[in-house]
Structure formats: C-alpha cells, structure tokens
Amino acid sequence: MDAKTNAPSADLPEQIAPEAVAPEAGRARRRLIGIATLLSIPILLYMGLVFAPEDAQQGPAQRIFYIHVPAAWIGFLAFFVVFVASIALLATGKRRYDDVAAASAEVGVVFTTGVLITGPLWGRPVWGVYWTWDPRLTSFMMLWLIYVSYLVLRGYVPEPARRARYSAVLGIVGFLDVPIVYLSVRWWRSEHPGQIVFERDGMPAEMLVSLLVGVAVFTLGYLYLMSLRLRVGRLRDRAEEEVAA
Amino acid sequence: MTWLGSAATIAGKDLRLELKTRDVVASVGLFVLLVVVTASFAFPTTGEGREAVAAGVLWIAFLFAALLGMGRSMAIEKEESCLEGLLVSPAPREAIFLGKLLANLGFTFAVELLILPVFVVLLELRVAGAALLVLSAFLGTLGIVTVGTLFAAMAVNTRGREAILPLLVMPIAVPAMIAAVETTEAALTGAWTGGTTSWLLLSAGYDALFLMVAIATFPHVTEE
16 A cells, blocks of 8 residues: 555654645546446436436336435445455465445445335335334345344444454355345245236336446545545554554 | 363353353343334234234344343343353363353344244234244344354443444344244245245254354454
C-alpha cells in the first residue's frame, strides 16, 4: 500500500487532509465508478418504470422487483465477500482483508436493509400483508440480523488485531449458518405459499433485461461504496497504528 | 498427556470448582425455574395444544440458561488471569476449547435434567417419549453450547463483556433452536413422524458442522 508515508514528521498539524498524508492512487478510478453509478441510476429508473411491461396480475406494484431483487443478490454477494475475506484474514493475518470484510459487511447491511424495506412495500398490495413468516423472508431476516450483530461486535472490540480476528470468526460462522437457517425455516413452515414471484415461466424479455440492468447498477453501486469504505478503513488503520506507535 | 486428556483435565477443573462453590448449577437452575414460572403466566400453558407452547417455553429457558452459564464460565477464567495460564500451558488450543465446551455442556445439561421433571409436573404434561425428550435436550444444548463457547471466548474480551454474548449466539443458534423445539414437541405429544427424524438429523448435523468450525477457529480467537 502506501508504505512511503509511514514516518510521520513531528510538526504535522493535527487536522490533515487525507491527501496531504498519502496521495491516493485509486482516486481517479473511484471517481469514475461513482460517476458511472450516478449516471446508471436514471437508466434503471427508465427501464423499471417505462421500458418493462406492466405485470398482468400484480400491476405497477411489481415494478419494485427491479430494485428489490438486485439489492438482494448484491447483498448476498457482499456477505460472500465477507466470508472469503474472513478466511483470508485468518489464513494470512493481513489487515487489508479485515478492511475488505468490514467494508463489504457494511455495504451488505445497507443493501439488505433496502430489501427488507422494499419487500413489505411490495408484499402489501400483492399478498395483502406486509410480512409473512415464509422461509425466504424469515431466513433473509436472520441473514440481516447476523450481519447487524457482526457490525455491533466490531464496535465492541477496540483493539484492531483482535477485532479483525473476532469478526472474521463471526463472518465465517455466520455465512455457514445461512443455508442451515434456510433449510430449517423451510421445514418449519412446511405449508409455505410457494415462491409466488419467482415461479413464473418465461419472464418477458423486457423484464429480464430490466432486471439485469438493475443487477449491473447495484454492482456498480456496491463497487463504489466498497472503494469508499475501503479508503476510510485504510485511513483508520493508519490512524490506529499511529496512536499505537 | 493426550489431546483428549487435556480437555478432560480442563473440564474436570471446572467441575471441581463447581462442586465446591455450586455457583453455576444453583444460580442457573434457579434462573431456569424462574423463566419457566414467569413464562407460565405469560403464555397459555393449560388446555389443548399446550405441548407446543411448553416446548417453546422450555427452550427459551434452556437458551437463557446456557447463555448465563457460558458467560459465567468464561468470566471466571478472566479472574486472576486464569485464561492466560491455560493459554501458556502445553495443552493445545483445541483441547482448551473442548474442555470448556464439555464443562459448559455438562452444567447446562445437568440443569436441564433437573428442571425437566419439575416442568413436566408443573405443566401437567404427559411425556410420551422420555428418551426422545432427553436426546433432543442433549442435541439442542450441544449446538447452542458449541457456538456459545466459541463466542464466549470472544465476548469476554470485548467492551460489552457478557452483554454481547446473546447478540452473537442467538441469530446463529436459530436452526438448533427450531430443531430442538420441534423434537421436544414430538416427545411431549408422542407424535413421531418422518419429520422428527429429519429434525434430529438437522440438529446433529448442525452440532457436527459447528463443532468442526469452532475447533478450527478457536485458536485464532485466543491468539494474542
């Protein structure tokens, strides 16, 4: 990383712009991703609200699909990244992996929170209820709770190295728990109403294209937020190392 | 000394301490009884279908008991730097984990066996399958205690201490809890179905998976 700046001189002022400490190489790329994300959001809105045909049974309510489903998929991806980074951290002990895991967990919680908000908004007009204890919903709620507790744990461990190892353990255990949670709530609610949304045969091409655009936009958004949080994580690492030194 | 021998020694240490002080079994046992009595006021525990409510009440009480016992068991290791003593001993980290796990399992399961007859009498339950009841108590407790012992070793070093342990254990322990409630209900009603076998397998599978994960990750938790 930025090894050349690890000798802070004594006469630095207390408040330093981050750039003054470390000229950042990835800055241009991050801005590019940010601009691309910003520009792609109106495209998704057009695709979801205008381009995609109205659902014959669900009417306009179904259009929330184009943000609900991509947010869920990218949320899963984010937690998978936490899992892989956690294993890498325990295997190598490199702090960089902890930054990746922490950033991805934060972004994943934001996205899955979005899923848990848009889901009831969609469920109310279509199913008649905001919430139902269906396996998919229940296990998604558990997934969200696991990663919220992950973030809470991080806040409770002040020592950086210990925080990295503890949260890595939870990142691994939590991810392995998710399929078992899904299996167990599926058996528990054996009378579940079926996957109303996903069992349609042959989605119209316009819907599928809009969904894929949604996935692309959310992936861009994930990459942008990740790069921002990674930058913050790196600056925090450096500050903590300076305090420790 | 062998690996298992070290684990047995550590569990034995906790057992001897417990026999002298009777801290855990007395406080946790009373606590479980209080939860059961309080829950009996809060939930309909008479009449038809009370077995399902009883199974839920019982497992809420057992979960709290396990959390209380595990927090206590790790807190005593922090006093007088006992944990550091254990960590610098020649016992492998895996053996330390297994020793604490055995002690936690032993205490929690002992409390459960003491409370079960009281519970059956208080709620006028007819136990149709006593063996299944004990088996589901064992498998469910093993699952909770496995993730709990791992997380207790982390929680004791956080700013939140014991307060953080339930936050870590409860979301992860959901499958173990569901399976335990289902098998306990089957034991109380005597309605053994194909589903009961699946639940027992799920319980055992959960225990086995997290036992492996916990043994693999515990050395990282105690690394300093």
